Amino acid sequence: MTTSALPLNIDAHGELTAQVIELQMTMAHLEMTVERLDQVITHQDKNIRDLQRQLQLVYKQVEGQSGEEGIAPFDIMADRPPHY
DSSP states (O other): OOTTHHHHHHHHHHHHHHHHHHHHHHHHHHHHHHHHHHHHHHHHHHHHHHHHHHHHHHHHHHHHSOTTTSOOOOOTTTTOOTTO
16 A cells, blocks of 8 residues: 555545435434424324314214204395495
């Protein structure tokens, strides 16, 4: 081994070490991001299921009401805005 090849080899080793450290830091950042996204998705999934159950209850209440007690049909003349 010549003395001129030695600094090049040390520089190459240092550069590779720096690249490996950079990759490890990037990987750790990505893992944290995936964990946060997983928490958000889990929370949103729970909210969606809760909303679906609430909507089913509303549908059952609307279906259970008779025509007289239900939602009144829309009447264009009775429901017109005051500026007409």
